[in-house]
Amino acid sequence: MLIGQFWGTSAAEGIPAPFCRCPGCEEARKNGGKSLRTRSCFRLSDKIMLDLGADAVTQSAKFGDLADVEHILITHTHEDHLNPHMFMELVWGRAYTPKKPTHFYLTEDAFKMVEHWRKTPWIVKGILPKLEKEGLVVFHKLSFGERIEIDGCGITPLEGNHKGNVGENSALYLIDLPDGRKLFYGLDSGPYLPQTLEALKAHQIDLFISECSLGLSDAKNPGHLSFPEVETLLKQLADQGTLTAKSHVWISHISHRTSHPEMVAAAEKLSFPFPVEIAWDGLKIL
Numbered sequence: 454m455l456i457g458q459f460w461g462t463s464a465a466e467g468i469p470a471p472f473c474r475c476p477g478c479e480e481a482r483k484n485g486g487k488s489l490r491t492r493s494c495f496r497l498s499d500k501i502m503l504d505l506g507a508d509a510v511t512q513s514a515k516f517g518d519l520a521d522v523e524h525i526l527i528t529h530t531h532e533d534h535l536n537p538h539m540f541m542e543l544v545w546g547r548a549y550t551p552k553k554p555t556h557f558y559l560t561e562d563a564f565k566m567v568e569h570w571r572k573t574p575w576i577v578k579g580i581l582p583k584l585e586k587e588g589l590v591v592f593h594k595l596s597f598g599e600r601i602e603i604d605g606c607g608i609t610p611l612e613g614n615h616k617g618n619v620g621e622n623s624a625l626y627l628i629d630l631p632d633g634r635k636l637f638y639g640l641d642s643g644p645y646l647p648q649t650l651e652a653l654k655a656h657q658i659d660l661f662i663s664e665c666s667l668g669l670s671d672a673k674n675p676g677h678l679s680f681p682e683v684e685t686l687l688k689q690l691a692d693q694g695t696l697t698a699k700s701h702v703w704i705s706h707i708s709h710r711t712s713h714p715e716m717v718a719a720a721e722k723l724s725f726p727f728p729v730e731i732a733w734d735g736l737k738i739l
């Protein structure tokens with residue numbers, strides 16, 4: 454059953470960021486609501502999550518339990534997207550819910566993190582090999598450009614231009630939904646790599662999700678996109694036919710530097726043949 458709900462829509466710092474008093478964080482403290490953002494995470498269906506990061510426990514209290522989730526697609530190994538504490542949550546929770554395996558999917562280079570966890574006693578008490586032996590946790594290696602099928606969805610990771618904790622390139626997920634629509638989850642993409650733009654030429658995306666980790670500033674960061682860079686990317690994707698009048702774009706993984714009302718105002722000024730909206734925690738799009 455498709456759900457398509459943003460569970461978290463902030464960049465790594467969260468909004469408000471705990472040590473920060475910038476105008477964006479102060480606006481969120483004052484107004485709450487859509488201005489409050491937890492770390493990025495997306496519930497695709499009852500069985501599939503995209504990332505399981507630093508705020509997953511709080512998000513689950515708000516949006517529903519994870520007992521039915523069987524597959525977790527990881528974009529990359531930064532802690533805002535993948536929090537090893539969640540392995541312990543499986544131990545505690547599966548004592549009271551059906552003891553089925555939870556499958557985690559990471560791309561080849563990101564898998565170095567799994568190999569590290571298997572060896573170290575200093576992350577979740579070194580419990581991972583035991584959980585794998587018991588079949589509670591199963592890891593799968595993905596390759597960029599190679600499609601796999603999970604619960605009626607066709608999943609293809611494309612190469613992002615953002616380096617995770619073990620130096621891996623992030624995974625941007627192209628997803629063929631069971632109803633025929635195509636969803637693209639492009640968080641921590643950085644400026645798109647030529648091979649990724651090329652791969653996207655073969656697809657018309659119905660639901661396109663982009664990062665905007667630098668907010669409205671024209672700051673440059675090799676691993677992230679600012680709002681002006683998102684605009685340029687959308688133009689490029691429209692020119693090559695990946696985005697069409699039938700597409701719908703959402704912006705997520707948003708910086709604390711720009712408040713929600715400022716982001717919404719900037720998105721309203723764009724002129725594309727498709728809507729571009731600012732995501733917020735709890736928004737459902739499927």
Ligand SMILES: [Zn+2]
Nearest residue numbers: 464465533641
């Ligand atoms: Zn991130």
Ligand SMILES: [Zn+2]
Nearest residue numbers: 473475478709
């Ligand atoms: Zn701030």
Ligand SMILES: [Zn+2]
Nearest residue numbers: 529531615641
């Ligand atoms: Zn990251």
